[in-house]
Amino acid sequence: xxxxxxxxxxxxxxxxxxxxxxxxxxxxxxxxxxxxxxxxxxxxxxxxxxxxxxxxxxxxxxxxxxxxxxxxxxxxxxxxxxxxxxxxxxxxxxxxxxxxxxxxxxxxxxxxxxxxxxxxxxxxxxxxxxxxxxxxxxxxxxxxxxxxxxxxxxxxxxxxxxxxxxxxxxxxxxxxxxxxxxxxxxxxxxxxxxxxxxxxxxxxxxxxxxxxxxxxxxxxxxxxxxxxxxxxxxxxxxxxxxxxxxxxxxxxxxxxxxxxxxxxxxxxxxxxxxxxxxxxxxxxxxxxxxxxxxxxxxxxxxxxxxxxxxxxxxxxxxxxxxxxxxxxxxxxxxxxxxxxxxxxxxxxxxxxxxxxxxxxxxxxxxxxxxxxxxxxxxxxxxxxxxxxxxxxxxxxxxxxxxxxxxxxxxxxxxxxxxxxxxxxxxxxxxxxxxxxxxxxxxxxxxxxxxxxxxxxxxxxxxxxxxxxxxx
Amino acid sequence: xxxxxxxxxxxxxxxxxxxxxxxxxxxxxxxxxxxxxxxxxxxxxxxxxxxxxxxxxxxxxxxxxxxxxxxxxxxxxxxxxxxxxxxxxxxxxxxxxxxxxxxxxxxxxxxxxxxxxxxxxxxxxxxxxxxxxxxxxxxxxxxxxxxxxxxxxxxxxxxxxxxxxxxxxxxxxxxx
Numbered sequence: 001x002x003x004x005x006x007x008x009x010x011x012x013x014x015x016x017x018x019x020x021x022x023x024x025x026x027x028x029x030x031x032x033x034x035x036x037x038x039x040x041x042x043x044x045x046x047x048x049x050x051x052x053x054x055x056x057x058x059x060x061x062x063x064x065x066x067x068x069x070x071x072x073x074x075x076x077x078x079x080x081x082x083x084x085x086x087x088x089x090x091x092x093x094x095x096x097x098x099x100x101x102x103x104x105x106x107x108x109x110x111x112x113x114x115x116x117x118x119x120x121x122x123x124x125x126x127x128x129x130x131x132x133x134x135x136x137x138x139x140x141x142x143x144x145x146x147x148x149x150x151x152x153x154x155x156x157x158x159x160x161x162x163x164x165x166x167x168x169x170x171x172x173x174x175x176x177x178x179x180x181x182x183x184x185x186x187x188x189x190x191x192x193x194x195x196x197x198x199x200x201x202x203x204x205x206x207x208x209x210x211x212x213x214x215x216x217x218x219x220x221x222x223x224x225x226x227x228x229x230x231x232x233x234x235x236x237x238x239x240x241x242x243x244x245x246x247x248x249x250x251x252x253x254x255x256x257x258x259x260x261x262x263x264x265x266x267x268x269x270x271x272x273x274x275x276x277x278x279x280x281x282x283x284x285x286x287x288x289x290x291x292x293x294x295x296x297x298x299x300x301x302x303x304x305x306x307x308x309x310x311x312x313x314x315x316x317x318x319x320x321x322x323x324x325x326x327x328x329x330x331x332x333x334x335x336x337x338x339x340x341x342x343x344x345x346x347x348x349x350x351x352x353x354x355x356x357x358x359x360x361x362x363x364x365x366x367x368x369x370x371x372x373x374x375x376x377x378x379x380x381x382x383x384x385x386x387x388x389x390x391x392x393x394x395x396x397x398x399x400x401x402x403x404x405x406x407x408x409x410x411x412x413x414x415x416x417x418x419x420x421x422x423x424x425x426x427x428x429x430x431x432x433x434x435x436x437x438x439x440x441x442x443x444x445x446x447x448x449x450x451x452x453x454x455x456x457x458x459x460x461x462x463x464x465x466x467x468x469x470x471x
Numbered sequence: 472x473x474x475x476x477x478x479x480x481x482x483x484x485x486x487x488x489x490x491x492x493x494x495x496x497x498x499x500x501x502x503x504x505x506x507x508x509x510x511x512x513x514x515x516x517x518x519x520x521x522x523x524x525x526x527x528x529x530x531x532x533x534x535x536x537x538x539x540x541x542x543x544x545x546x547x548x549x550x551x552x553x554x555x556x557x558x559x560x561x562x563x564x565x566x567x568x569x570x571x572x573x574x575x576x577x578x579x580x581x582x583x584x585x586x587x588x589x590x591x592x593x594x595x596x597x598x599x600x601x602x603x604x605x606x607x608x609x610x611x612x613x614x615x616x617x618x619x620x621x622x623x624x625x626x627x628x629x630x631x632x633x634x635x636x637x638x639x640x641x642x643x644x645x646x647x
Contacts, residue, residue, distance in 0.1 A: 019611035191606035207599035439511040
């Protein structure tokens with residue numbers, strides 16, 4: 001079959017793979033005993049998770065007083081971490097939904113792991129508003145259920161309640177989307193398995209047979225879920241930004257927040273995908289499926305969104321000055337030059353300045369540079385949320401209640417603990433599920449495999465054409 | 472394990488293009504294909520088999536509409552009839568503030584409803600075991616299957632020679 005793809009386009013699957021090679025390469029990591037590196041990483045992650053459980057227990061037992069929050073600083077590391085994790089959780093849906101609608105074939109190499117990452121990141125994010133309530137056992141109060149107090153309903157006008165609906169819908173839809181994509185691949189694993197493994201994957205594969213009608217419905221379902229998830233993913237971070245934007249706090253009350261938060265979410269999400277995928281492709285030997293082409297494409301997204309975020313930072317400063325409103329002006333003066341100036345510097349240098357190196361193709365295609373940059377972006381985006389939350393609250397309208405907020409060990413422990421939770425989930429995922437979407441890679445093989453397309457193939461074709469001409 | 476109580480004659484192809492050609496051939500010869508199984512969604516298969524378009528998206532629209540009406544209607548009822556409270560000087564019926572939750576519920580209902588519908592109409596679900604013809608169909612084999620439950624030897628021989636003649640690498644039959 002001749003592929004109708006431009007010859008200058010780089011192949012997305014290298015190594016001259018056949019369909020069977022793809023199955024073999026992607027399923028085998030789930031069938032081997034785990035490597036030492038995996039076991040060590042798992043021990044470290046589970047230790048982090050255990051520490052997290054301890055810190056939650058400590059907070060619940062002793063109360064929120066174990067954190068350094070006070071009258072003006074009602075939100076500290078907790079909500080910073082919440083927004084950070086939610087932001088990270090945006091890349092999965094973006095890659096699988098928006099890039100599906102845009103027909104970007106490079107999505108197939110990374111979508112599965114990115115969606116898994118989304119789900120785990122949203123789980124981590126969801127922890128913070130709950131623990132932050134203090135009385136964790138009353139968390140069900142946030143849902144409008146018929147109760148014996150009237151019934152007294154929740155406030156549907158509150159952005160915090162919108163957040164409850166947005167995050168829980170986002171989690172549910174991402175999970176369904178991810179699992180529906182996984183079902184055919186679980187069937188592939190099932191059909192290779194024996195004994196107890198076969199029984200487990202029989203359960204997980206939902207009785208998938210690969211019938212033509214099922215594939216047709218499956219494609220239709222994926223497309224519509226993508227169509228629904230696209231506005232959903234944009235709505236989620238928009239609503240998270242409403243938590244701030246609908247308040248009357250200078251520095252928060254800005255209309256630029258929704259697009260600026262969404263761009264930041266995509267930015268940080270892609271950075272986390274890079275961090276994870278660079279390690280995963282190396283450890284699981286998936287360099288033929290997650291190629292430099294994929295890494296470069298993601299770096300381009302990071303460059304674009306990082307620059308959008310940078311423009312947003314500068315716009316905020318300009319509008320604060322231009323508004324002529326002294327409280328707004330002070331809020332931004334304080335952000336840049338106040339007691340938390342170091343976090344502003346961290347934010348600006350990690351998020352705006354450092355991604356600019358990706359204008360150079362050579363650096364975009366360097367694995368090492370990409371890895372370091374992805375860590376930088378993760379740090380920078382954490383600083384961004386800290387800058388927005390802490391610097392603003394530490395200097396409110398009343399100078400008598402100004403203070404300087406530093407976290408206690410419990411708050412730091414909760415943050416480190418969710419990283420443990422995240423990596424524990426991700427490491428288990430790499431053991432039980434195919435980390436690359438097998439069926440989707442197979443479906444693009446003849447359009448993007450290096451034995452069918454790419455400059456090398458084009459050159460060979462041209463050579464054979466001239467050879468026949470001369471004869 | 473579920474069973475279809477069918478005797479199935481099937482051929483396994485190595486390449487999807489060969490299989491597509493065989494399907495078109497079978498259509499031309501008016502052979503009735505029971506089902507086709509593939510390891511991935513093959514482009515052009517729906518047309519070759521003459522499958523009608525999936526109506527799943529219609530159900531998605533209906534579920535979404537139910538979610539939207541339910542969400543918006545419930546919030547309106549709570550704030551205008553059941554327990555009217557003034558928040559921030561807004562009117563009781565503050566429709567713009569209901570939009571975010573209405574949107575989320577639209578998406579939630581449409582997605583959950585469609586996924587449940589999908590698994591139900593495909594006869595799939597947690598722990599369901601549907602019979603399969605060959606373990607390699609989820610790997611790299613493309614399968615065309617004929618229902619030979621109530622057919623004569625002659626007809627089966629015809630189908631068998633069609634399968635091997637159209638490029639099937641293996642031909643076999645199975646009771647499922």
